[in-house]
Amino acid sequence: EVQLVESGGGLVQPGGSLRLSCAASGFTVSSNYMSWVRQAPGKGLEWVSVIYSGGSTYYADSVKGRFTISRDNSKNTLYLQMNSLRAEDTAVYYCARSNSGSGFDYWGQGTLVTVSS
């Protein structure tokens, strides 16, 4: 059974850093495209970043230069390192699996990040 479990969310001050984790089971992270998608309170979905099976990474303009997506193949886990956090980064962060043409077919339950002083 495919499962994605995010962790690492919490309260952080503006300008601070946080690392999110997404532990996968039932499939191999490194063989798939893996993304982070966020949703601010009461707002719509916003794609954040993707890492391809070959290792290429891409980011939304809103996080480029501040966030870094990565994976640990030995732990079958996806990460999102978030630096220079702003109030507008406050959101539930989901990890999601996708492949070319498949869409985001599996999602985690999400982890809440709150950026506030």
Add this chain to the structure above:
Amino acid sequence: SYELTQPPSVSVSPGQTARITCSGDALPKQYAYWYQQKPGQAPVLVIYKDSERPSGIPERFSGSSSGTTVTLTISGVQAEDEADYYCQSADSSGTIRVFGGGTKLTVL
């Protein structure tokens, strides 16, 4: 930056057909996907590659594409279909994913 445009809301009575549109300049070149999200839950993929339905998704959900517009159609709407629906695609390069603003489907 690339944008996908959806109507904020659609309302239908039970048993009627709901149509939710999504427009974007790159849609003739990039596949579209549709997600259903109910309050407090993660999104669920209901249509992929414009018109394909994942296993487990009811047949009343269908998708179509015409030029720069894609459409999610829900035939014989049921009360349980009340949710937010998001379209998703990619920019012309295929590397930057984008979501539409979302459409709240209300079943009257």
